[in-house]
Amino acid sequence: MQHDGWIPTACYQCKAECAILARVENGRVKEIRGNPRARGKACVKGMAGVSLQYSPDRLTQPLKRTGERGEGRFTPISWEQAIEEIGDAMADLRDRGQAHKLTASFFPHSITDPKWRFLNAYGGFINTALPHCDSAKIVAFIKTFGGVPNHHIPPAFYTVPKGGVMLLVGRHAFGGLDNAAVPQDILDARERGAKLVVVDPFFTQDASKADWWIPIRPSGDTALFLGMIHHILDKKLYDEDFVQHWVREGDLQRLKDYVKDKTPKAMSALCDVPASDIKKLAEMCAKAPSVGIDSFKGIMLGQALDFGHVWTIFLALTGNVDNPGGQPMPDVTPLAAVEPVPTPPDLAELGFHRTGPDRDVFGKYSFIMEPTWYQAQAIKNDSLKILINSEANPALTEMGQEAWRQAVTLKDNGRYKLELLVSYEIMHSETSRYADYVLPDTSYFERWELLYMPWWYNYGHGVVLRQPVVEAPGQCRHSNEVFIEWGKRLCPEYFAFANDIDYYDRQLAGVGLSVRALQDMGGVWSPGTMGFRKYKEAGGFGTPSKKVQLYWEDLEVAGQAWPRPDLAPEYTVDAETYPFVLISYRSIFHQGSGQWTHNNPQLRDPVSGLQENMALVNTNTAERLGLAEGDRVKLISRSGEVRTSVKLTERIRPDCIGLHHGFGSQMGRVAVLGAGVSDNLLIPDAGETLSWQDVIGGESHVSTRVQLVKG
Numbered sequence: 001m002q003h004d005g006w007i008p009t010a011c012y013q014c015k016a017e018c019a020i021l022a023r024v025e026n027g028r029v030k031e032i033r034g035n036p037r038a039r040g041k042a043c044v045k046g047m048a049g050v051s052l053q054y055s056p057d058r059l060t061q062p063l064k065r066t067g068e069r070g071e072g073r074f075t076p077i078s079w080e081q082a083i084e085e086i087g088d089a090m091a092d093l094r095d096r097g098q099a100h101k102l103t104a105s106f107f108p109h110s111i112t113d114p115k116w117r118f119l120n121a122y123g124g125f126i127n128t129a130l131p132h133c134d135s136a137k138i139v140a141f142i143k144t145f146g147g148v149p150n151h152h153i154p155p156a157f158y159t160v161p162k163g164g165v166m167l168l169v170g171r172h173a174f175g176g177l178d179n180a181a182v183p184q185d186i187l188d189a190r191e192r193g194a195k196l197v198v199v200d201p202f203f204t205q206d207a208s209k210a211d212w213w214i215p216i217r218p219s220g221d222t223a224l225f226l227g228m229i230h231h232i233l234d235k236k237l238y239d240e241d242f243v244q245h246w247v248r249e250g251d252l253q254r255l256k257d258y259v260k261d262k263t264p265k266a267m268s269a270l271c272d273v274p275a276s277d278i279k280k281l282a283e284m285c286a287k288a289p290s291v292g293i294d295s296f297k298g299i300m301l302g303q304a305l306d307f308g309h310v311w312t313i314f315l316a317l318t319g320n321v322d323n324p325g326g327q328p329m330p331d332v333t334p335l336a337a338v339e340p341v342p343t344p345p346d347l348a349e350l351g352f353h354r355t356g357p358d359r360d361v362f363g364k365y366s367f368i369m370e371p372t373w374y375q376a377q378a379i380k381n382d383s384l385k386i387l388i389n390s391e392a393n394p395a396l397t398e399m400g401q402e403a404w405r406q407a408v409t410l411k412d413n414g415r416y417k418l419e420l421l422v423s424y425e426i427m428h429s430e431t432s433r434y435a436d437y438v439l440p441d442t443s444y445f446e447r448w449e450l451l452y453m454p455w456w457y458n459y460g461h462g463v464v465l466r467q468p469v470v471e472a473p474g475q476c477r478h479s480n481e482v483f484i485e486w487g488k489r490l491c492p493e494y495f496a497f498a499n500d501i502d503y504y505d506r507q508l509a510g511v512g513l514s515v516r517a518l519q520d521m522g523g524v525w526s527p528g529t530m531g532f533r534k535y536k537e538a539g540g541f542g543t544p545s546k547k548v549q550l551y552w553e554d555l556e557v558a559g560q561a562w563p564r565p566d567l568a569p570e571y572t573v574d575a576e577t578y579p580f581v582l583i584s585y586r587s588i589f590h591q592g593s594g595q596w597t598h599n600n601p602q603l604r605d606p607v608s609g610l611q612e613n614m615a616l617v618n619t620n621t622a623e624r625l626g627l628a629e630g631d632r633v634k635l636i637s638r639s640g641e642v643r644t645s646v647k648l649t650e651r652i653r654p655d656c657i658g659l660h661h662g663f664g665s666q667m668g669r670v671a672v673l674g675a676g677v678s679d680n681l682l683i684p685d686a687g688e689t690l691s692w693q694d695v696i697g698g699e700s701h702v703s704t705r706v707q708l709v710k711g
């Protein structure tokens with residue numbers, strides 16, 4: 001344990017996990033700021049971590065369910081009892097030859113996480129708590145460039161040169177999901193003379209800082225880019241040098257043929273961006289020394305794989321691959337493997353696809369299914385028997401939340417079909433209400449973790465240490481420690497190390513470091529080796545041809561060899577009944593639908609934050625509908641309805657309704673006191689849109705069409 005003072009560690013108020021300094025006084029966290037060794041920023045959520053740490057809602061002892069699942073009745077038990085009973089259930093499942101029916105759902109924030117090791121050694125698998133997010137973009141990058149992108153925040157904004165273009169397409173970078181330093185990096189780049197263009201149906205904080213806001217029709221992203229590609233080819237504005245050397249022979253001509261009819265005018269009709277603006281943006285990008293395109297929600301608001309594909313084509317055509325200000329490719333930190341390395345189960349051999357239990361059904365989908373939907377399906381068809389949840393909230397996080405709640409309470413001959421549901425929690429969540437065991441986790445101020453992801457903006461080119469800065473209350477224990485204990489009991493040959501610190505020390509040996517050395521270095525090790533144009537040294541890209549492959553012949557059969565411009569069905573179907581598109585947006589105040597920020601009084605404060613998620617309605621729309629500020633309305637979709645009040649604004653397109661994501665929790669004192677509704681009640685269960693996803697490449701279902709009714 002460190003002493004009083006400013007102690008380097010890592011924030012975890014959101015998935016960005018920024019390197020921070022925590023000021024500790026008399027054993028209590030008092031203040032948080034960014035770690036200057038990692039560009040030195042912490043956002044408002046991060047600074048409110050003090051309130052999380054000392055929340056009266058913190059769980060401090062293991063609990064065992066006494067009522068039915070969902071009733072939320074528990075009795076305290078000892079850790080010994082919890083570990084033994086859960087461990088016995090896991091041993092029993094494995095003895096029955098069904099280890100692959102155990103999944104742990106957690107945010108895979110570091111490849112060093114001992115939970116991964118446990119799953120591989122035991123024979124279960126990770127059902128990532130990450131939803132589908134930008135998975136189609138990863139797939140697209142792999143297909144076109146032959147490798148995993150540095151995807152989470154594509155442009156390294158601190159490398160954008162003067163005159164560079166930063167294009168945020170449906171990305172709320174000022175919402176702090178990637179790194180609290182990102183907004184400053186963007187603003188600094190603007191100071192250097194770069195341009196910021198925001199393409200979004202919603203006027204975000206990013207848009208308020210932009211040189212140009214383009215209020216696109218939701219799901220029109222692919223059409224916009226195809227229109228730009230047409231113009232760039234037509235005017236010969238592409239990067240000839242890059243294309244000549246690095247694009248596979250024949251692909252340019254094929255692309256020219258394909259986009260012949262995708263004129264700016266034709267695409268304008270789809271995306272609702274004037275043809276003149278499509279041309280203007282294309283020319284701006286083509287002439288700029290760099291273009292960095294960040295997209296996330298843009299993908300989720302549209303036909304994901306098609307957009308991912310057009311994104312990679314645009315990058316290649318404009319030569320913005322692994323260049324300053326463009327799309328970085330990751331650099332790998334050579335951490336050491338901890339021997340013996342367990343081999344994960346062969347899910348395909350077991351009849352599983354990684355996105356679900358039925359390979360025949362899921363094999364054709366090119367994206368990662370969201371955990372909530374997968375879990376509900378797998379429980380129903382007896383493919384999931386033990387679910388261990390950690391830092392995830394499937395009962396609230398995703399569309400299909402009701403299906404999840406029903407699935408975990410399904411019974412067969414009087415016994416739950418899901419035999420065991422364990423949830424690690426800092427404080428009760430919607431999910432813990434259904435758990436058989438609720439285990440009190442440590443906060444991020446009380447645990448050791450070695451954070452490394454090859455593609456992370458924060459420390460993708462290095463590692464960051466999270467270390468305990470204060471004592472954990474009561475009997476809290478970090479989930480990693482407990483998984484190591486189960487590992488020692490159930491698969492001891494793979495857990496022959498002392499504890500988590502020993503485990504991290506062995507990994508850090510690969511870069512000549514140790515936990516102690518990392519502590520002494522201020523918690524961050526970043527060799528600064530990101531580099532550019534690494535494909536040149538590597539002798540080409542990771543594709544079979546070693547070149548950039550614009551055309552995807554393997555998806556010819558699915559009609560997806562080229563990106564298709566059409567709007568996703570989610571945005572066009574039943575438009576007469578449901579005239580508005582719901583835009584599910586985020587702000588700097590809350591992360592996901594986790595309890596941590598929503599239960600934080602500083603972030604639900606009426607002055608500094610949000611108390612409820614009112615429906616944002618364009619003022620012109622409101623006038624047409626006879627709505628006034630604060631009027632109560634019902635939002636109705638094909639799958640559900642919620643009642644909230646309206647906030648009038650000009651920040652949103654007249655054909656859209658905005659709803660802040662993540663509200664609607666009924667657990668925790670602030671959640672109960674505050675208002676707010678869950679957008680996930682409106683968004684159809686992924687299962688309902690599977691046929692569309694097959695057609696469009698997945699992931700359109702974080703939004704939907706809605707009707708707005710006064711009263």
Ligand code: SF4
Pocket residue numbers: 011012013014015016017018041042043044045046047176177178179180
């Ligand atoms: S962006 Fe996320 S991780 Fe970074 S300081 Fe803010 S809340 Fe913490």
